[in-house]
Amino acid sequence: MAVKTLYKTINTNGEYSCGDIGVTTDEWLDLLNDEKSMPYHEALLCFLRQKEHKATCTKVSQVYGKPAQYYNSKVYNFSKWVQKRLNRFSVKDADDKDTYWCITMQKGWDTKQGFQWQLRDELVEALRIYLMKALIDVFRNGKPFNGYYEEYKWDLLDRSVGKDVLAVFDGLRGKNIIDNPRTDSVIKYLVENEADKTRVCCQHLIDESVPLNDRLAAFKAEIKALCPSKWKNTANDERTASALLTCVYPETYTFYKDEIYKNICDYFGYTSRKAGKKYEHFMELVNGFVKSYGEEIQQIMLNEIKGFKNKPLNLAVQTLFWCMKDYMKEELKNKMTTETNNSSKETWYDDVVRTWERRKNVVLYGAPGTGKTYDVPELAVRLCDPAFMATDPSREEIVSRYNQLKTEKRIAFTTFHQSLDYEDWIEGLRPVVNENSQVTYKIVSGIFKKLCEEAERPVVKDKQVGIADNAVVWKVSLQGTGDNDVRRECMENSHIRIGWDGYGPVISDETDWSVYNGEGKQILDAYINKMKIGDIVMSCYSSQTIDAIGVVIGDYEFEDKFPNYKRVRRVNWLVKNINENIVEMNDGKTMTLGTVYRLNSITLDNVKSILEKYNTSSKMEENDKAYVMVIDELNRGNVSKVFGELITLLEADKRKGRINAESVVLPYSKKGFHIPNNVYLIATMNTADRSLGSLDYAIRRRFAFIAEKPFGLDVEGFDEELFEKVSSLFVKNFDDYKESGWDQTMKLESADTLSEEYKPEDVWIGHSYFLMQDEEGEDNTSNRLLYEIIPLLEEYVRDGVLTAEVQDVIDELYKQATE
Numbered sequence: 001m002a003v004k005t006l007y008k009t010i011n012t013n014g015e016y017s018c019g020d021i022g023v024t025t026d027e028w029l030d031l032l033n034d035e036k037s038m039p040y041h042e043a044l045l046c047f048l049r050q051k052e053h054k055a056t057c058t059k060v061s062q063v064y065g066k067p068a069q070y071y072n073s074k075v076y077n078f079s080k081w082v083q084k085r086l087n088r089f090s091v092k093d094a095d096d097k098d099t100y101w102c103i104t105m106q107k108g109w110d111t112k113q114g115f116q117w118q119l120r121d122e123l124v125e126a127l128r129i130y131l132m133k134a135l136i137d138v139f140r141n142g143k144p145f146n147g148y149y150e151e152y153k154w155d156l157l158d159r160s161v162g163k164d165v166l167a168v169f170d171g172l173r174g175k176n177i178i179d180n181p182r183t184d185s186v187i188k189y190l191v192e193n194e195a196d197k198t199r200v201c202c203q204h205l206i207d208e209s210v211p212l213n214d215r216l217a218a219f220k221a222e223i224k225a226l227c228p229s230k231w232k233n234t235a236n237d238e239r240t241a242s243a244l245l246t247c248v249y250p251e252t253y254t255f256y257k258d259e260i261y262k263n264i265c266d267y268f269g270y271t272s273r274k275a276g277k278k279y280e281h282f283m284e285l286v287n288g289f290v291k292s293y294g295e296e297i298q299q300i301m302l303n304e305i306k307g308f309k310n311k312p313l314n315l316a317v318q319t320l321f322w323c324m325k326d327y328m329k330e331e332l333k334n335k336m337t338t339e340t341n342n343s344s345k346e347t348w349y350d351d352v353v354r355t356w357e358r359r360k361n362v363v364l365y366g367a368p369g370t371g372k373t374y375d376v377p378e379l380a381v382r383l384c385d386p387a388f389m390a391t392d393p394s395r396e397e398i399v400s401r402y403n404q405l406k407t408e409k410r411i412a413f414t415t416f417h418q419s420l421d422y423e424d425w426i427e428g429l430r431p432v433v434n435e436n437s438q439v440t441y442k443i444v445s446g447i448f449k450k451l452c453e454e455a456e457r458p459v460v461k462d463k464q465v466g467i468a469d470n471a472v473v474w475k476v477s478l479q480g481t482g483d484n485d486v487r488r489e490c491m492e493n494s495h496i497r498i499g500w501d502g503y504g505p506v507i508s509d510e511t512d513w514s515v516y517n518g519e520g521k522q523i524l525d526a527y528i529n530k531m532k533i534g535d536i537v538m539s540c541y542s543s544q545t546i547d548a549i550g551v552v553i554g555d556y557e558f559e560d561k562f563p564n565y566k567r568v569r570r571v572n573w574l575v576k577n578i579n580e581n582i583v584e585m586n587d588g589k590t591m592t593l594g595t596v597y598r599l600n601s602i603t604l605d606n607v608k609s610i611l612e613k614y615n616t617s618s619k620m621e622e623n624d625k626a627y628v629m630v631i632d633e634l635n636r637g638n639v640s641k642v643f644g645e646l647i648t649l650l651e652a653d654k655r656k657g658r659i660n661a662e663s664v665v666l667p668y669s670k671k672g673f674h675i676p677n678n679v680y681l682i683a684t685m686n687t688a689d690r691s692l693g694s695l696d697y698a699i700r701r702r703f704a705f706i707a708e709k710p711f712g713l714d715v716e717g718f719d720e721e722l723f724e725k726v727s728s729l730f731v732k733n734f735d736d737y738k739e740s741g742w743d744q745t746m747k748l749e750s751a752d753t754l755s756e757e758y759k760p761e762d763v764w765i766g767h768s769y770f771l772m773q774d775e776e777g778e779d780n781t782s783n784r785l786l787y788e789i790i791p792l793l794e795e796y797v798r799d800g801v802l803t804a805e806v807q808d809v810i811d812e813l814y815k816q817a818t819e
Contacts, residue, residue, distance in 0.1 A: 004089045008102050015109045018091045018102040021120075023082075028126035031082060040081075043074035044104075047119050048127050048269040049332075051714055054118035056111065058739065068114075075117075079103035112735050128268045132293060138327060139320055140300050146323035150301075152176065153255065153315060154308035160247035161310070165206060166191060166199040168247045177243045177255055178235070186227060186235035194226045201226070205241055206248045212280050216241055220276070238279040246315075254314040256282055260321050262394050267328045271716070274773075275396070289317045329392055348744045349375075352706055353382050356680060359704040360652045363634060365685040366708030368792070369766025372684040375708070376630055377402035380411055383680060384626045405628075412451045413630040416637030422644045425449075427668050443668045448629055455627035455676040456656075458608040466551045466572055468534025473602045474526075477540045477595045479565060486565050487539070491548060491576050496537060497565040498527055498595050505558030505566075520595075527567065527596045528556040536607055537571060538599065543590040544583050548576045549610060575614045582606075587671065601671075627679050634683035639699050649675045650702045687762040710766045711742035717773030719781065726789065726813075729753050729806050730764040753806045763801050765792060785817035 006018040031037055046060045047053055057068040057075075064071075079100035083090060093099045101108065105117035119127075139146065156175055160168045170191045173184045190198040201222040205215050216238060223236035242256035261282045265272040273281045294313030297320050298305075305311055321328075356362045356379070364372040381401050382389050388401055405411045414420075422428070426449050429441040445453065457469070476496050479486035490496055500520040503511050507524050531537075533552050541547035554570030562568075583590055587601040608622075640647070645664050653660045655677040663674040683703070710727065712720055727734050732749040748760040769789055772781040793810050796802040 003087065006089055006091045006102075008091055008093045008099050013109070015107045016102065017107040018099075021089055021091075021103060023086070023120075023122060025122045025125045025129070027086075028120075028123045029129055031085065032126055032130045034085070036081065036085075037078065040074050040078035043071045044078065044119070044123070044127060045131075046071065047075070047117070048124060049266065050269075051271055052118065053124050053269055054116055056114035056116045058114045059116075075104055076100055112738075124269065129292075131268060132289065135324055135328070136293060136297060136300075136320070139297075139324055144304050145301065145319065146327075148323050150319050150323065151304055151308075153319065154305050154310060157247060157250045157310040157312075157315070158308050164199070165202040165244075165248065166195060169198065169202050169244055171247070172240070172243050175243075178240045179237070183235040183237075183240055186231070190223070190226055190235070197226055198223070202244060205244060208249075208252075212283075213277055216279060217276060238275070242279050250310050250312045250315065253283060254286060254312065254318040257322070258394055258396055260318070260325060263325050263328050264321060266332055274716070283314075286314050286317050290314050293317065333392075349378060349382060352379055355704050355706065356383060356682065358652070360655065360679070361650055361681040361683075361703045363683045363685055363703045363705045364708050365687050365705055366761060367688045367710070367763050367766055368686060369768040370708040370710050370764075371766065371768060372686075372708050373632060374768070376682060376684065379682060380405065380628045380630065384410055384628060409451075409454045410625060411628045411630060412447055413632070414447050415632040416634055416639070416642070418637065420637045420642055422446075422642060425642045426644065426646065426673070427666055429668060449673070451627055451629050452673075452676055452679055453603070455623060455625075455679045456603070456605055457623055458604050459621050459623045459625075466534055466553045467536065467604075468532065471535050471551075471604060472532070473536045473538065473599045473604070473607060474531055475540050475591055475594075475597055475599050476537045477593075481540065481542050487547075490539075490571075491573065494550075494573060495554070495568050495570045496539075496550070497562065498523070498567050499565045500524060501564060501566045523594060523596050524567075526598070527569070530598075531569070531596070536604070538582070538602075540591050541579070543592075544581050546580050546582055547578055549574050549578075549607060574611060578610075578614055580610055580613075582610075585609075587669075623676075624678055627676070629679065629681045631681065631683035633686065635685045635689075635695060639695060643699070646673075646675070647698050647702065649673075650681070655679075707744070707761050708766075709742075709744055709748070709761050710764050711744075712738060713767055713771070715771070717771050717779075718767070719770045719772050722772075722781075723767060723770040725809065726765055726770075726793070729793070729802060729809060730760045753803050755800055755803065758801055763796065765789065782817045785813050790814060790817070 006021060008016055008018045010016050032041070043060075046064050047055060050060065050063075057071045060071045061068040079102075082103055083100065091099050091102050101117060104120065104123065106120040108115055108117040110116075152175065156171070156177065160171060163171065170187060172178050173187050174180060201219060204210075204222065205219045207215065210218075219241050220236040224234045227234040239256050239258070242253060245253040246255050256279050258278065261278055262272060264270065264282075264285055268285075270281075270285065272278065290313045294317055298311065298313055298316040301316060301319065305316075352362065352364075364375060366372055377399050378395075381398050384405055385401060389398075393401070402411065406413065423446060425446045427443055427445050430444040431439050432442045433439055459469075476498070478484070478490050478496060478498075486497055500516060500523075502515040503513070503520070503524070507528055513521055531552060533555065535552045537550050537552060538546045539548040539550070550571035550573040552569055553572050554568075557568045557570075559566050559568050582599075582602065585602055585606045586599060589601070643650070648654055649662055649664065652658070654662045654675075656663075656674040657677045661674065663672045665671070666673050681703075710723075712718070712723060724734065724738075728751060730751055730753075731737065732751045737743070737746055737748065748764075750756070750758075750760055754760060754763075769784065769792075772779055772784060774780055790810055790813055793802065793806065793813075797804060797806060797810075
């Protein structure tokens, strides 16, 4: 066969190409299976996993770590080998010299960052087939389901057959198909309280005459509308919707999880879509895999699922991707080196966390739109839960974990403002109305003090002990004070007993309180309703001392076998037969005659100290988990006024347990206060408002200040051209900054249009302003320009931040927005 000569040409768009070289997907796959092509696979996969499979060698180098020349050489030599192996064409340039890149790449064009190339479509498809076949082989040769228990999914499908759609929805609870910890209680509420309306919502979702994305959007809105407005989780996400659709139409749909979708996109080089459109794309991908590999994959797991009636191929494919998720992630990581593989942003995150761990307090500062508040969840989760971050979670999963940590009281959030003061931050007096309708004042802990109290709360080592993480400490009198029969019986048989037996076993609105002239009503309410399993009880021996400490392990019971004091709660005694004076830790107060009441001044840390004294400390240990105080807009408040005398305590070496530990006596409670060593502060500041100088040096020297600079985003909807155009008004060396991979440590040079009084990083409009698509994918370029970017630029001109020379650019932007 004669060798055909192809020529690399350039079109009017500046794109270089030699056209179709006539190599089919099957031929590319045959080439990839040749052992001689193996040395080139890594470079090809790196290009495959770039957006639209196009990149410069410099960009690939920044992502995967090896020198740009490495990738250049690999693609060049692979192309040369393909030409020789096929021996049916050669490619020449305009000077009639041999050229090779056009063989692997369908087109290329010159950019400021270097020459950018795009993989041929047929090669992209061949690489995906090659990856999938290898994945199936690994799955086939491993344990059934790779060691996971997956049969429950087929069981759920069989159990759903013939059920009403509401029953199917209710049947998702506890099945590990959805985000059960967040959605089970929501589904239970909807089924029990809004059954008819929820059924209609579910029927709308399974109406196949309506496009899928429209149904998903409607389901999200309708379910949310049925839930109480204060609820954050409303069981209306794509994962929950997919589960319902799958149980109703198992041959058409399959179960969805964002982690699996992201894995597939990253591994095979697909561009992921936005929330609300992910599931549709996921099903497109799964159906494609079903068509090519569904039968083969199902045969591998047939022994495990042969007992089930429903055996949809799409579920077999979904299960393979779930079972192989860790393998796929590891393969992706293996394409990167250990230190240089991370993008500049990843390295920045690591650097910030290391600084934060050392200094305890950091401030993220920068111009509007640079991502200061956006970065806080990831930084906080990296600090609080590094094991979770090791799983390479998605942004959605990180934010979900961040919110979970808030629920666990390990993260607290506040925004500083002018009216915020010391009493909101540490402690203050708050008016309360007592049972006699009289106004009294109560000492209430502020947001930061509450976080410190949580951070200081000891951790229960032995979970069998039964102490709750949020345990309350109660005083209980066992037949009064001193030694007595009831006390001895309670100690021997591990419970506590109180009286008022004449009210009967059940206390309710029907109780006749006249029996004891109303006495004991509040005590019984505390004992029966407010005292919880896991709380601590201290047995009162005298007005000043206790003789035992226990953990409540049983609900209220009324036992007639006792002649009196028949109201019983089971207790696990941690220590007995002691004589411990608790007046000092009880804020100098002796115990009163009340049989049961809460000891508000005594903390779990106090309990731990008593247990240590009597050699039972192994049941509890110090809390070393990280707790985070997030302060948005730090410079909006009167910081010195808010922190007051606690400024000194912020320093790392002044924390509790450190060599120079300090504490202060609080003005209202008169109690000593210190900041635990496991409390970390992170604040944000907008430098464009020029308020950074308002922080006095006493504050500034106790925080590490970390700049947030704008950088380009490789995401759908980011207008790179517009970002570069506006950025050039602030930064002279923008091209160098971009070429560096947006190195956050790089020194920026001021553009000629920027006033000498300002640094670029303090006022340069951030990258988030140039995200031009909303969550529904609608283009918002015109609105963003008219109402956000142009007004900010004009304000900069009025304030002297930018010179008048930028008006021509502003006029161009206005024209672009209104055309």
